[in-house]
Amino acid sequence: MCAHFQKRESSLQLLIPQESLDKSLVVQLSFSYLVLPLSTPMDDSAFSDFLQNDDYDSDDPEWFPVARDGVIFLVDCTATMVSEKLPEALGRAGTDTGLKLALLLCQNFMHKKALSSPDDMVGLVLMRMGTSTSAESRGVNIFQNLDLTDASRVLAIEKIREMSSKKFLECYGPLLTGESYPIHEALWVCQSIFNNVRKSLGYKRIFLLTDDPDPVGSGIQLKRQAILKANDLRQSGIEIVLIPIQQDGIDFKKDTFYKHLLPSETEIDLLLIESSSRLDKLLNWEGLQEPRRRRLGRLPLYLVPLTPAALIRGAIGTERFSQVPTLAFGVAAYCLVRRVPPPKQVRLFAKTNEAITVKRRFHKVPRDDQHSRGVKEGIGNVVMPQDIVRGLRVGNRTVRFEKSELTGRLRQVAAAGIHLLGFKSLRKLKPWCQLKTSQFLFPEEGMAKGSTLWFTTLLSACLRKQAFAVALYVHRRGMSPHLVALVPQAEKLDECGAQVSGPGFHVLYLPYREDFRRFKLSKCPLAEPEKVEAARAIVKKLSTKYHPEAIPNPSLQRHYAELEALALERTHSHLGVDYTQPDPQRIKEHAGREIEQFANLLSQASEETS
Numbered sequence: 071m072c073a074h075f076q077k078r079e080s081s082l083q084l085l086i087p088q089e090s091l092d093k094s095l096v097v098q099l100s101f102s103y104l105v106l107p108l109s110t111p112m113d114d115s116a117f118s119d120f121l122q123n124d125d126y127d128s129d130d131p132e133w134f135p136v137a138r139d140g141v142i143f144l145v146d147c148t149a150t151m152v153s154e155k156l157p158e159a160l161g162r163a164g165t166d167t168g169l170k171l172a173l174l175l176c177q178n179f180m181h182k183k184a185l186s187s188p189d190d191m192v193g194l195v196l197m198r199m200g201t202s203t204s205a206e207s208r209g210v211n212i213f214q215n216l217d218l219t220d221a222s223r224v225l226a227i228e229k230i231r232e233m234s235s236k237k238f239l240e241c242y243g244p245l246l247t248g249e250s251y252p253i254h255e256a257l258w259v260c261q262s263i264f265n266n267v268r269k270s271l272g273y274k275r276i277f278l279l280t281d282d283p284d285p286v287g288s289g290i291q292l293k294r295q296a297i298l299k300a301n302d303l304r305q306s307g308i309e310i311v312l313i314p315i316q317q318d319g320i321d322f323k324k325d326t327f328y329k330h331l332l333p334s335e336t337e338i339d340l341l342l343i344e345s346s347s348r349l350d351k352l353l354n355w356e357g358l359q360e361p362r363r364r365r366l367g368r369l370p371l372y373l374v375p376l377t378p379a380a381l382i383r384g385a386i387g388t389e390r391f392s393q394v395p396t397l398a399f400g401v402a403a404y405c406l407v408r409r410v411p412p413p414k415q416v417r418l419f420a421k422t423n424e425a426i427t428v429k430r431r432f433h434k435v436p437r438d439d440q441h442s443r444g445v446k447e448g449i450g451n452v453v454m455p456q457d458i459v460r461g462l463r464v465g466n467r468t469v470r471f472e473k474s475e476l477t478g479r480l481r482q483v484a485a486a487g488i489h490l491l492g493f494k495s496l497r498k499l500k501p502w503c504q505l506k507t508s509q510f511l512f513p514e515e516g517m518a519k520g521s522t523l524w525f526t527t528l529l530s531a532c533l534r535k536q537a538f539a540v541a542l543y544v545h546r547r548g549m550s551p552h553l554v555a556l557v558p559q560a561e562k563l564d565e566c567g568a569q570v571s572g573p574g575f576h577v578l579y580l581p582y583r584e585d586f587r588r589f590k591l592s593k594c595p596l597a598e599p600e601k602v603e604a605a606r607a608i609v610k611k612l613s614t615k616y617h618p619e620a621i622p623n624p625s626l627q628r629h630y631a632e633l634e635a636l637a638l639e640r641t642h643s644h645l646g647v648d649y650t651q652p653d654p655q656r657i658k659e660h661a662g663r664e665i666e667q668f669a670n671l672l673s674q675a676s677e678e679t680s
Contacts, residue, residue, distance in 0.1 A: 146280035197256040200243030250289035254299040370398040370487040400517025509577040532558035611661035
């Protein structure tokens with residue numbers, strides 16, 4: 071069977087001799103989209119809806135993989151942390167000591183996790199205490215084990231924050247005193263907590279909050295044991311994050327001890343609290359909630375696309391896509407920015423307030439009872455899932471599909487992955503050519519060795535040529551392909567050498583020809599030059615730098631505040647500032663004169679027309 075390509079403007083069609091195929095099956099590649107119409111061409115959107123919305127939508131949270139994180143707050147309860155007052159620059163309402171400040175950080179972190187990532191697990195461990203939870207460790211008190219965040223755990227931490235230093239010592243015993251403390255025992259307890267969790271965890275971190283720059287002192291053996299335990303944690307996939315709390319009279323230097331405990335290339339310098347501004351960033355640090363981008367999946371990127379004959383054989387099921395020889399390397403897809411929907415409603419049983427599961431069943435209804443409201447239940451009247459046939463109305467007939475046809479190779483029109491088709495100049499990519507939330511590609515060395523080298527070479531070539539790649543994107547097996555643009559992005563660093571944006575490819579979903587709409591707008595009279603200049607002056611005065619992470623969604627903030635007040639049994643909800651509302655006072659200060667001049671011009675024009 072032979073095939074050849076014919077190029078037509080923005081379309082690419084695969085022409086195959088009709089005698090080589092069945093008359094009921096016609097294969098066409100239009101706009102790099104392989105479709106399999108049956109007898110009568112169908113609308114693409116209707117066919118997608120019929121296939122139960124199989125199109126990938128990154129705005130839907132259900133498409134995101136379940137990756138549960140685990141975080142343990144390890145608070146060093148030194149004498150200065152419990153009793154000494156913080157400097158005025160670091161003090162907050164109800165946080166006059168370092169211990170209360172650490173507990174406030176833990177409480178805020180749990181608030182965010184309860185709303186944004188309810189599956190993540192948080193724990194609280196106090197070290198250098200007079201009482202120990204386990205006899206094998208000295209001075210380590212597991213206040214809250216690693217578990218899901220709920221209202222009772224948040225209220226328990228809030229109760230400790232409201233205690234005075236004297237009452238805290240009465241409830242939890244005196245603190246350990248001495249120059250040296252075996253910090254490796256506290257790290258061992260945290261490691262045991264992670265190991266005892268039955269659920270699988272993605273990222274595991276220990277937030278170490280302390281004001282002591284050298285907990286082991288002159289104990290050389292204790293220092294060696296702490297370094298060995300830190301290396302053991304690193305090999306186990308547990309990350310240690312140091313959060314120092316600066317006290318008056320204490321010069322917290324990381325080089326004294328913690329530079330040996332932490333890896334050399336750590337980003338912990340970004341978290342050092344040296345002033346009140348750094349503390350404000352830490353208490354309201356959004357990155358603390360999601361420190362890493364969660365991976366959507368691992369995919370092969372085909373540098374050499376499958377041949378037309380291989381696509382046809384894989385589509386009709388005569389040969390598997392995995393058996394077709396080609397050139398590909400591994401990439402990982404991430405979602406950098408997406409719309410956050412409100413939490414979904416859960417149906418509860420009124421008597422026990424427990425979540426209920428809804429099941430749907432189909433029952434047979436006799437033809438003479440079609441208008442009856444009741445349904446005759448019974449084993450004989452239940453329609454089994456394998457007996458249900460789905461259909462799509464096309465013209466004057468109904469095309470029927472079996473369940474095996476919908477889930478089989480009929481939908482597998484291309485192998486899962488990214489199939490590179492060609493390159494175009496970045497000048498050809500218009501800003502409005504984006505259909506849905508974009509993704510970001512990064513090399514995945516775990517899929518194939520050498521993926522980083524191939525990825526870097528392709529990225530460097532695209533940046534040098536100022537071009538983007540056009541590809542066919544199949545996110546999962548059995549899903550419809552999409553035409554995407556792989557836009558290169560170079561690495562950007564700030565003045566301190568920290569990475570602002572990483573190198574990789576942005577995946578932009580491109581529209582098809584049918585997605586464009588052309589409007590015929592009526593001609594309107596042009597404004598006078600004086601009015602245009604007056605309006606331009608207002609725009610120039612009110613222009614500001616916009617960053618998408620600087621403005622929270624006021625609707626979500628209000629929704630979360632109400633949920634938090636209900637969960638914590640509070641009478642009033644704490645509502646934040648709505649930054650989407652205009653500030654009349656500041657607008658008047660910046661552009662009051664320009665607005666008045668523009669209004670005078672409009673009033674003069676209205677008087678002349680009247």
